[in-house]
Amino acid sequence: KNEVEQSPQNLTAQEGEFITINCSYSVGISALHWLQQHPGGGIVSLFMLSSGKKKHGRLIATINIQEKHSSLHITASHPRDSAVYICAVNTPNTGNQFYFGTGTSLTVIP
């Protein structure tokens, strides 16, 4: 069983739709990250969370530490949001290296 589970694995949405990607983890964490990966391979950090909620433009990330769950929301989705979104956690007892989810592949259709 992976330490980090994401759902859904694949998601197709119409432009303008509200999108939610979920992440559950089974280990104690020091922080949770949402990352975006485009087809070229490079990864961009979107959010780092240890509690509560963060917002950046049309992106919102929330985390519930008690339930070990986080969500990434995209409002008014756009084709340029099409990418793989990866949830990753830092664990405090293993040198703070990341454990990654397998990613959610999002396609937004115009």
Added chain:
Amino acid sequence: DTGVSQDPRHKITKRGQNVTFRCDPISEHNRLYWYRQTLGQGPEFLTYFQNEAQLEKSRLLSDRFSAERPKGSFSTLEIQRTEQGDSAMYLCASSLLPDTEAFFGQGTRLTVV
């Protein structure tokens, strides 16, 4: 560009050859991480450095793999006697401190033929 840079971006090599990748982290970042990502999977941890010290290595890092960060700045990852199973995207990331935001490079895509 002051982000994390990796070189080369793409490498095609014949099975059995040695390859070396380079990662230049953001300057003053103490932590440097190497990850491997195969198609359709999330990245998997390989190793990390705190300055020049290699503090942890994954069991994925077989004897054919070696990583260095000699002066606490750039790092190299070498794979000896490459195998087809080594084909993957190799990602480097750096952070200033533990529990701070990590920045990723564009990755090096290795294809072993």
